[in-house]
Structures are given as structure tokens and as C-alpha cells.
Amino acid sequence: MKKEFKKVGTHDGKFHADEVMATAILKEIFIIDITRTRDKKTLDGLDIVYDVNGGELDHHGVNKVLREDKIPYSSCGLVWNKFGKDVIAFKDKNLNEEEIDDIFNFIDRGVMEGIDALDNGIWIDKSEVPLMNISSILSGFNPVWYEKSNENENFNRAVEFASSILNNKINFKISVLKAKGKVMRAYESxxxxxxxxxxxxxxxxxxxxxxxxxxxxxxxxxxxxxxxxxxxxxxxxxxxxxxxxxxxxxxxxxxxxxxxxxxxxxxxxxxxxxxxxxxxxxxxxxxxxxxxxxxxxxxxxxxxxxxxxxxxxxx
Structure with missing residues (x-):
């Protein structure tokens, strides 16, 4: 399969894990040219816009889209919900529909839902021991307040890191599915x-x-x-x-x-x-x-x- 070219856009300013991971998802199936702005006229001219400007991939409206467990989607969850199965099919053409669904749900539950929850103000880590999570790690790529660094360069570095996380999780789940036959044969023999x-x-x-x-x-x-x-x-x-x-x-x-x-x-x-x-x-x-x-x-x-x-x- 060949990647299509898409002009995509999200907001500028301080970035968060949701639009960073959403960008990483889109990069898996599209060649993207990303614009970070809040200018409506500019955003209206792009192919895919997320986490800003209203629309189906912006979660900031009053009527949020909810999961079955009532956790609201953020932009990364919405983008994954729309394009996730295409990402998985693009990754391995030999996967059947049931396997694609399995991987999709694994990534949705293990990666996207946590980002969605935290971005919507739902604190999910109640452990007494402070733990780093994907959201805090990706947000940590923002320039510190006294630093005169290029914000877009920092954003792109965060996206590359998010891409590694996403690919590692997908590849792991694919490896689990590919191991199934080997394990079952060993069990039987x-x-x-x-x-x-x-x-x-x-x-x-x-x-x-x-x-x-x-x-x-x-x-x-x-x-x-x-x-x-x-x-x-x-x-x-x-x-x-x-x-x-x-x-x-x-x-x-x-x-x-x-x-x-x-x-x-x-x-x-x-x-x-x-x-x-x-x-x-x-x-x-x-x-x-x-x-x-x-x-x-x-x-x-x-x-x-x-x-x-x-x-x-x-x-």
C-alpha cells in the first residue's frame, strides 16, 4: 500500500499528549504536511484537522463523545477510532479482520484511553508511588518557560517519540498473535x-x-x-x-x-x-x-x- 499525502492541522502553543499521539497515528498511513495554528481560515483549507477548530476530531465541545465506560475521547482517541484499523492493516497485510479488531482494542485500551482520560481531566493513576505516564512524558517535550527553543521542533521530537511507543505496542501485539500457533503446538505435544x-x-x-x-x-x-x-x-x-x-x-x-x-x-x-x-x-x-x-x-x-x-x- 502507498501512503497518500495529506495536509493536516492542529493548534499551536503548548502541546499535549493527545494531539502529539494523534499526529503519530496519522503519520503511519499518510505523508503529512502539518500546520500548527488556531487560524480558522487556514485550518478550514486542510485535509484533516484535530484538537482544534471544532469538527469530528476536536473534543473540546460541550457534547463530548464518550466510550462505553464513560471516559470521553480526546483527539488521539477520536483519530485512532477513525484511522486505527487502517494503521494496523497497513502495518501487516496478512492480518485478518478478527486480528485487526484485537490489535485495535489492545492499543485503544492500553495507549489511547489513558491519554484521553488525562486530557479530559480524569486522573486515573491513584497509586501512592508516583509513576510516569505517556501523557506526562510527551508533554515534557514542551520548551521550558525560560527557553528560546523552536516550539515546532520540540513538537516534532515528541511526535517521533510517540511514534516509537505506538509502533512498539502494535508490533508487540502482532508478535503475540503470531506466537499463538507455536504455543498451542507446544502445548499439544x-x-x-x-x-x-x-x-x-x-x-x-x-x-x-x-x-x-x-x-x-x-x-x-x-x-x-x-x-x-x-x-x-x-x-x-x-x-x-x-x-x-x-x-x-x-x-x-x-x-x-x-x-x-x-x-x-x-x-x-x-x-x-x-x-x-x-x-x-x-x-x-x-x-x-x-x-x-x-x-x-x-x-x-x-x-x-x-x-x-x-x-x-x-x-
């Missing part, structure tokens, strides 16, 4: 009922959730450039279905080999969710040992404490 073995790493979590309805899989093994990794699988409650043995915690090399009896043992994370060995045979032996290890019985008090913590986090 597994040697141990509790273990899936992949010949290389791929994003397996989503596909595994889909196929492993009974939550039988405890560990996933995959090959890296230099060794083999075994990783625990989390259940619907967000907890590891089974942690690696306590005796392995934080141990490396010979110390871990002494504990496990596996000569090429390399490492076990202190969180007991990753173990590493030098060979497929070695990592499979570690998996067998981890499966045989008795389950830990968590105290009722610890379960209550975890449940209370989760409630506070949600609030």
Missing part, C-alpha cells in the same frame, strides 16, 4: 503434563491462557542464545501456580548444582519464578524436581493480608 517447552522465547502468556483452561501448566521452558530458562506460570489470582523450591532461592552455579543434583544449573531467582540451566536436559531435570516438590500451604492470615493489599491497590 508436551512431554510433561505440567510443562510447555518452546524452542525459542515468544510471548506465550495470552495463548497459554486460552488453551490451558484447567490451569494445568506450572512452568514454561524456552531457549535463549546461551542457555535454557524455566519460568513459573501465574493463575487467575495473579499468583504463581507453583513457586520453585525454597532450597533453590538465590543460588547460582555450583551451589545450585549441589542442591539440585543438576550439573549445569546456573541460577534461581530470589523470587523463585525463574531458573536457568545450560542444556535442555538440565532444565527438564529442574522442572521434574520442581513438580515433585510438595506444595507450600499458605497460612489463612497470609491469604487475608494479600487480599486486603489487593483491595487497597485497586482503590
Amino acid at each position: 508436551r512431554e510433561m503434563p505440567e510443562v510447555v517447552i518452546l524452542d525459542t522465547y515468544c510471548p506465550y502468556i495470552e495463548a497459554l491462557k486460552e488453551v490451558d483452561k484447567d490451569e494445568r501448566i506450572l512452568f514454561v521452558i524456552f531457549k535463549t542464545k546461551t542457555n535454557y530458562i524455566m519460568q513459573t506460570v501465574r493463575g487467575k489470582d495473579g499468583e504463581d501456580r507453583k513457586k520453585l523450591p525454597k532450597a533453590w532461592l538465590g543460588k547460582r552455579d555450583q551451589e545450585l548444582a549441589n542442591v539440585t543434583g543438576v550439573s549445569d544449573s546456573i541460577f534461581c531467582h530470589t523470587g523463585r519464578f525463574i531458573a536457568v540451566a545450560g542444556s535442555l536436559e538440565g532444565i527438564k531435570k529442574l522442572a521434574e524436581l520442581a513438580i515433585k516438590e510438595p506444595y507450600e500451604h499458605e497460612s489463612i492470615m497470609n491469604k487475608i493480608i494479600k487480599s486486603v493489599r489487593k483491595l487497597f491497590i485497586k482503590k
Whole structure:
């Protein structure tokens, strides 16, 4: 597919994440010539105008367009809603309609809705720990008040950064969809009922959730450039279905080999969710040992404490 040329426009002055990301979206499917102004006559002569001048892609009117969860769209959400599926189809012509919808919703929920909410004055980050978000990062490209820099140059740098974010998220979701067949084949052909073995790493979590309805899989093994990794699988409650043995915690090399009896043992994370060995045979032996290890019985008090913590986090 060939990109069309479009004259596009948004407002000048201080820029925000919504029109920056909207511009990044448009750049994916059009060759754009952007004008930043509030002059109505100029804007009326452009092909696509957003976040200014009224119209379908400006969210500043009284009657805002709302999502199903009542979050109002900002300009980036409106632009994504109109052009997002074209962006995805342009990215990979082999995607079917269902896959395009899946990616569209993933990006809409994971990228656009947060920007929309914050731009409309809805604060969505209630964590006690201050977290950076896309909106604050993109807005941070504005010149500081005492700086005599070119505002449009700063805007363009912000757009390039936003393009990286957008492309990374789309590419990741495409990779998840492409991994689905590999994960399902590994699931169907597994040697141990509790273990899936992949010949290389791929994003397996989503596909595994889909196929492993009974939550039988405890560990996933995959090959890296230099060794083999075994990783625990989390259940619907967000907890590891089974942690690696306590005796392995934080141990490396010979110390871990002494504990496990596996000569090429390399490492076990202190969180007991990753173990590493030098060979497929070695990592499979570690998996067998981890499966045989008795389950830990968590105290009722610890379960209550975890449940209370989760409630506070949600609030």
C-alpha cells in the first residue's frame, strides 16, 4: 500500500499528549504536511484537522463523545477510532479482520484511553508511588518557560517519540498473535503434563491462557542464545501456580548444582519464578524436581493480608 499525502492541522502553543499521539497515528498511513495554528481560515483549507477548530476530531465541545465506560475521547482517541484499523492493516497485510479488531482494542485500551482520560481531566493513576505516564512524558517535550527553543521542533521530537511507543505496542501485539500457533503446538505435544517447552522465547502468556483452561501448566521452558530458562506460570489470582523450591532461592552455579543434583544449573531467582540451566536436559531435570516438590500451604492470615493489599491497590 502507498501512503497518500495529506495536509493536516492542529493548534499551536503548548502541546499535549493527545494531539502529539494523534499526529503519530496519522503519520503511519499518510505523508503529512502539518500546520500548527488556531487560524480558522487556514485550518478550514486542510485535509484533516484535530484538537482544534471544532469538527469530528476536536473534543473540546460541550457534547463530548464518550466510550462505553464513560471516559470521553480526546483527539488521539477520536483519530485512532477513525484511522486505527487502517494503521494496523497497513502495518501487516496478512492480518485478518478478527486480528485487526484485537490489535485495535489492545492499543485503544492500553495507549489511547489513558491519554484521553488525562486530557479530559480524569486522573486515573491513584497509586501512592508516583509513576510516569505517556501523557506526562510527551508533554515534557514542551520548551521550558525560560527557553528560546523552536516550539515546532520540540513538537516534532515528541511526535517521533510517540511514534516509537505506538509502533512498539502494535508490533508487540502482532508478535503475540503470531506466537499463538507455536504455543498451542507446544502445548499439544508436551512431554510433561505440567510443562510447555518452546524452542525459542515468544510471548506465550495470552495463548497459554486460552488453551490451558484447567490451569494445568506450572512452568514454561524456552531457549535463549546461551542457555535454557524455566519460568513459573501465574493463575487467575495473579499468583504463581507453583513457586520453585525454597532450597533453590538465590543460588547460582555450583551451589545450585549441589542442591539440585543438576550439573549445569546456573541460577534461581530470589523470587523463585525463574531458573536457568545450560542444556535442555538440565532444565527438564529442574522442572521434574520442581513438580515433585510438595506444595507450600499458605497460612489463612497470609491469604487475608494479600487480599486486603489487593483491595487497597485497586482503590
